[in-house]
Amino acid sequence: xxxxxxxxxxxxxxxxxxxxxxxxxxxxxxxxxxxxxxxxxxxxxxxxxxxxxxxxxxxxxxxxxxxxxxxxxxxxxxxxxxxxxxxxxxxxxxxxxxxxxxxxxxxxxxxxxxxxxxxxxxxxxxxxxxxxxxxxxxxxxxxxxxxxxxxxxxxxxxxxxxxxxxxxxxxxxxxxxxxxxxxxxxxxxxxxxxxxxxxxxxxxxxxxxxxxxxxxxxxxxxxxxxxxxxxxxxxx
Amino acid sequence: xxxxxxxxxxxxxxxxxxxxxxxxxxxxxxxxxxxxxxxxxxxxxxxxxxxxxxxxxxxxxxxxxxxxxxxxxxxxxxxxxxxxxxxxxxxxxxxxxxxxxxxxxxxxxxxxxxxxxxxxxxxxxxxxxxxxxxxxxxxxxxxxxxxxxxxxxxxxxxxxxxxxxxxxxxxxxxxxxxxxxxxxxxxxxxxxxxxxxxxxxxxxxxxxxxxxxxxxxxxxxxxxxxxxxxxxxxxx
Numbered sequence: 001x002x003x004x005x006x007x008x009x010x011x012x013x014x015x016x017x018x019x020x021x022x023x024x025x026x027x028x029x030x031x032x033x034x035x036x037x038x039x040x041x042x043x044x045x046x047x048x049x050x051x052x053x054x055x056x057x058x059x060x061x062x063x064x065x066x067x068x069x070x071x072x073x074x075x076x077x078x079x080x081x082x083x084x085x086x087x088x089x090x091x092x093x094x095x096x097x098x099x100x101x102x103x104x105x106x107x108x109x110x111x112x113x114x115x116x117x118x119x120x121x122x123x124x125x126x127x128x129x130x131x132x133x134x135x136x137x138x139x140x141x142x143x144x145x146x147x148x149x150x151x152x153x154x155x156x157x158x159x160x161x162x163x164x165x166x167x168x169x170x171x172x173x174x175x176x177x178x179x180x181x182x183x184x185x186x187x188x189x190x191x192x193x194x195x196x197x198x199x200x201x202x203x204x205x206x207x208x209x210x211x212x213x214x215x216x217x218x219x220x221x222x223x224x225x226x227x228x229x230x231x232x233x234x235x236x
Numbered sequence: 237x238x239x240x241x242x243x244x245x246x247x248x249x250x251x252x253x254x255x256x257x258x259x260x261x262x263x264x265x266x267x268x269x270x271x272x273x274x275x276x277x278x279x280x281x282x283x284x285x286x287x288x289x290x291x292x293x294x295x296x297x298x299x300x301x302x303x304x305x306x307x308x309x310x311x312x313x314x315x316x317x318x319x320x321x322x323x324x325x326x327x328x329x330x331x332x333x334x335x336x337x338x339x340x341x342x343x344x345x346x347x348x349x350x351x352x353x354x355x356x357x358x359x360x361x362x363x364x365x366x367x368x369x370x371x372x373x374x375x376x377x378x379x380x381x382x383x384x385x386x387x388x389x390x391x392x393x394x395x396x397x398x399x400x401x402x403x404x405x406x407x408x409x410x411x412x413x414x415x416x417x418x419x420x421x422x423x424x425x426x427x428x429x430x431x432x433x434x435x436x437x438x439x440x441x442x443x444x445x446x447x448x449x450x451x452x453x454x455x456x457x458x459x460x461x462x463x464x465x466x467x468x469x470x471x472x
Contacts, residue, residue: 195254
């Protein structure tokens with residue numbers, strides 16, 4: 001086996017290796033049962049890693065190949081040491097569970113601050129007092145106050161999408177090349193908003209926008225053609 | 237095949253089915269190529285679903301079995317219709333990618349607000365001006381200001397852990413029964429903090445605490461025994 005070398009960020013005490021991304025790689029190496037020479041590197045010691053053509057650690061040197069970015073190192077280890085324990089166990093159900101919890105704990109409250117009053121308006125009259133009471137208790141504010149700063153809440157919502165956006169910039173669906181339940185967990189949030197509100201949640205250039213379009217078109221446009229609140233009449 | 241019935245939340249116009257969780261289930265049914273009778277249900281029409289023994293939709297009735305909670309419905313569909321397209325494709329790599337983006341975009345900045353000055357103190361003197369300048373530019377504040385409200389930032393950090401916490405309350409690792417790279421992506425963040433700071437990030441009762449303990453012990457305690465900042469001397 002070729003010798004592995006890992007360049008790691010270090011403190012003044014070079015034994016102190018604190019970078020979170022280097023720790024991802026150390027755990028990945030341990031998981032695979034691999035040893036590496038570990039070279040400490042201060043922030044300003046860019047000359048030490050200049051050979052790699054870039055400026056950030058971790059960098060793994062595997063024979064003649066140098067791999068940077070902890071994610072690419074993980075993929076490299078998985079590809080080059082397939083007989084060692086996999087870093088990507090049959091974990092689709094547990095990881096989908098995490099995505100589902102993310103959608104429910106992060107996206108639901110962030111979207112609620114945008115669409116709560118839109119929902120209220122569309123409810124059966126008999127449901128409205130129930131909805132107002134339970135939601136005002138949850139938010140500790142009147143419905144009208146919860147949604148008062150729509151532009152600000154939309155901006156906040158877009159920020160919460162960062163991990164989704166960065167993932168979808170590199171793969172067409174959360175679950176990879178084709179959609180699966182992880183995608184639907186998140187897409188359900190967008191359908192909630194689409195059914196009740198005309199708020200512009202996404203910029204056209206957002207990778208999340210293109211992903212949402214793909215899912216609106218799935219299953220013969222089932223979601224796209226589902227009943228939703230009518231758009232405001234054209235005032236032109 | 238038994239007939240499937242899905243109880244869905246509806247607006248005053250009963251055609252308007254807006255619940256995000258019901259949408260998860262609709263997409264899951266479509267993915268499996270399954271049809272269901274879809275029964276609209278207002279918030280206050282609890283009597284309609286009293287048969288199920290609980291009060292929230294979606295509820296899927298499959299023969300004599302009634303399943304509630306969109307997550308359990310997805311697992312039920314996967315188990316009972318294994319010959320249909322899987323809802324949990326071989327998606328471990330793409331989903332791990334999402335977890336990694338979540339750790340980097342959410343946990344890194346939340347932790348930085350707690351430990352940035354701790355890191356600064358441990359850096360080689362030659363690294364300190366570089367670190368201060370790049371981080372102050374990133375945060376638009378002096379280091380001392382970024383970390384000024386430690387108690388508040390720790391409280392915020394604990395809130396950002398909600399999806400992790402809820403997942404780990406039901407499974408020992410993010411990747412399921414055994415750790416995999418998804419766990420290391422997140423654990424790396426905790427090692428970052430542990431190496432440089434004595435801040436109490438987690439309550440002992442937090443499922444995230446127990447998970448962190450398990451990973452500190454992994455690989456013969458590799459992470460637990462890694463060099464880290466000394467605890468403050470005992471003043472007793």
